[in-house]
Amino acid sequence: MKKSRQLGALLMAAAVTAASLQGCAKSGGNGSADTQGTSAPADQTKESASDNAPAEPAEAEADDKGKEDGDPGELNIYTWAEYVPQDIIDRFEEETGIRVNYTNFEANEEMLAKLETSGGGEYDIIIASDYIIKIAADEGLVKEIDKDKVPNFANIDPIFQNFFYDPENTLTVPYGPGIPLIVYDPSVVTAEITGYDSLWDSSLQDSLALMDSERVVMGMTLKTMGESFNTEDLDVIRAAGDKLMELAPNVRVLSQNQTQDFLLSGEVSAAFLFTSQVVLALSQNPDLQVVYPKEGLGFGVDAAFIPSQAPNSDNAHAFLNFILDGEVGAQISQQTYYLCPNKASYAFLPEEFQKSLIISTDDVPNGEFIQDVGPEAAQLHEELWTEFKAALD
Helix, strand or coil, X not given: CCCECCCCCCHHHHHHHHHHCCCCCCCCCCECECCECECCCCCCCCCCCCCCCCCCHHHHXXXXXXXXXXXXXXXXXXXXXXXXXXXXXXXXXXXXXXXXXXXXXXXXXXXXXXXXXXXXXXXCEEXXXXXXXXXXXXXXXXXXXXXXXXXXXXXXXXXXXCCCCCCCCCCEEEEEEECCEEEECCCCCCCCCCCHHHHHCHHHCCCEEECCCHHHXXXXXXHHCCCCCCCCCHHHHHHHXXXXXXXXXXXXXXCCCCHHHHHHCCCCCEEEECHHHHHHHHHHCCCCEEXXXXXXEECEEEEEEEECCCXXXXXXXXHHXXXXXXXXXXHHHHHHCXXXXXXXXXXXXXXXXXXXXXXXXXXXXXXXXXXCCCHHHHHHHHHHXXXXXXXXX
């Protein structure tokens, strides 16, 4: 059967939440993302206002004028699809009167290109992964947060601060911390799965799902070679590219979103998943096995920031303060299935939810961040990833 690369919205999140966590609060984030963060959804734009596109400069001027007449204006959010739950957007609009325009991207690199093209304008809030935020900040595209306008900034758990992409805690609000893990169906898989290297086993031919995330999958491959995610040795990166090509016969699905669905349906027997996808998979099939790779864990944080030329900066600060409210933060985490970075939210998080996450803050010090590796290494990563994806078609 033809290998597939699919991107879709996190349709299962609502169903799982309704079934097992109804009435509870929630928060989280990578891609993505892919956050991670990472966790990271699809190519539909979700709107909660009359227009699903960010305000153009002329519209921004009109909005400012409208605010003088008592109109609270609008807020342009740019992130993965459905990463900010609709009920959170609805509540923010209801409490503030601010109209929210929600536009999504599929990959961190897509977001950065758009941000560079706009010179840090168009959008008011962007939620993206740590390493790409560092690049944007180095290019002067990230605005310093006025903490006087965000009193709830004090609610951030210090364990999720002082990271490489924001060492002085002046630019970002952590949204979705997570650790990618391997999940497999023991009723089908015959090989012993102990780490990343196990995914190359020939018994997994045409039965593996991976996240569509260049640096995460290349990083996984580097780990099987005893290397760091962030090596800048071009020869080592090329060798990782060669090894990754050897994995191609095993890969049936390359998907940034809903990757767990392919495991649950039986289309694949093993998958490398974001934290949120691991939780969703286990909630549907508790018999699945989770593997903490012996080669070492990756750790990432999707975070929210205000672009340097945000047209509605005051509204952006209002939104950051809103999501850092303890109850709101808990609502977000319970729908995104990532670690909650808001210490004021902990009292609102049910014990069963915290147990369902599989990971905890104790795992954070053991994980390695993916970081910017410089232009030469980054270009080589991109070339090798393009070759790998072509081999799957």
